[in-house]
Amino acid sequence: MHKYEQTGVLSSRDLIYPSLKQLQKGVAIIECVQEIPCNPCVDSCPVHAISMKDINAPPVCDYDACIACGKCVGICPGLAIFVVKLKDDKAHITVPYEFLPVPAVGDVVDALDREGKKRDKALVKNVVKKGKTMVVTIEVEQPLAMEIRNIRVNA
Ligand code: SF4
C-alpha cells in the first residue's frame, strides 16, 4: 500500500519525476492517482501530452511533449495539476487557486506544501482566470520546486 492511501497526501516520491532538462523546459505535474471516471485534462491539452489508458485510469503527462502552457491546470476539477519550470536559481510553480482574496502580481504570499504547511514565502508572478478557477504562478527557491503546491494569501 502507498503511504498516501493512509495519509491522503501525496509526496514527490509518488510521482513520475521529470528530468532536470524537462523541469528547465517546464512541465505539467499531474498529481491525480485516484481511479475515477474523469478526463477534461486530456481534452484540454493542445499538444496531446496527457494520456490515459482508459477513462478510469490516472492520467500521465508526456513531459517531452508538454509545452507548459498551463491550460490543464485551470480545467482540472480536482485541482490536481501544476506546472513547474526551473528558471535560473528559482522555480516557477503554477497552481490552481479557488479562495479569496485573489493575489495580485508582485504580492508576497505563503508557499504551502501538500500538507498545507508553510515552507517559505513566494512571489506572485502571474494571475489568470481559467473558467471558474484562478491560476497563479509563483516563484520559490529551486529546492522547493516539487514540494510547494498551494499558496495562502494574507489579507
Ligand atoms: S501544461 Fe499545456 S501542454 Fe502541458 S500537459 Fe498541460 S495543457 Fe498540455
Ligand code: SF4
Ligand atoms: S481532470 Fe484532474 S481529476 Fe480529472 S483525470 Fe485529469 S487530473 Fe485527474
